[in-house]
Amino acid sequence: MTSEPTQPRPTRRQFTLEELNRFVPGLGTLMPEIGTRAWKLYYAAEAGNWRHAEFQAAEIQGLMNIGAMTRPLYEESLKSFTATHIAKLREAIANKDFEAFAVAFDEMIIAANEIHTSLGRDYIVWMLPDTPPPDLDFTPKS
Numbered sequence: 173m174t175s176e177p178t179q180p181r182p183t184r185r186q187f188t189l190e191e192l193n194r195f196v197p198g199l200g201t202l203m204p205e206i207g208t209r210a211w212k213l214y215y216a217a218e219a220g221n222w223r224h225a226e227f228q229a230a231e232i233q234g235l236m237n238i239g240a241m242t243r244p245l246y247e248e249s250l251k252s253f254t255a256t257h258i259a260k261l262r263e264a265i266a267n268k269d270f271e272a273f274a275v276a277f278d279e280m281i282i283a284a285n286e287i288h289t290s291l292g293r294d295y296i297v298w299m300l301p302d303t304p305p306p307d308l309d310f311t312p313k314s
Contacts, residue, residue: 196242215304217273221312
């Protein structure tokens with residue numbers, strides 16, 4: 173039995189923190205995901221699917237926290253937004269109060285677009301699509 177010669181293992185590349193930062197999701201990656209989840213959040217709440225609405229709100233909060241951690245320049249703004257607007261949404265969800273939810277959701281959209289403008293990104297104007305996402309059934313299951 174002959175053994176084949178072993179290939180030397182390739183050396184692993186060493187990255188600087190600055191280079192690694194390129195692989196960390198920035199707000200350009202996180203915000204579209206947040207927008208999609210906000211879309212789903214609204215229509216879940218409108219359907220009275222409070223469990224799904226809470227799931228989406230928690231996911232949005234988690235994505236905002238990632239953005240705050242990975243993009244320190246926006247940390248204060250993201251944390252403040254979460255503490256104010258996401259907290260109001262989650263309270264309305266916990267109370268199963270769609271009227272309060274709708275008011276908080278509208279306030280959240282206005283605030284998000286004001287932040288975009290204050291950052292010189294007035295070309296980013298988020299709006300709720302007129303129809304629910306076609307990939308989910310928001311009918312409450314329990």
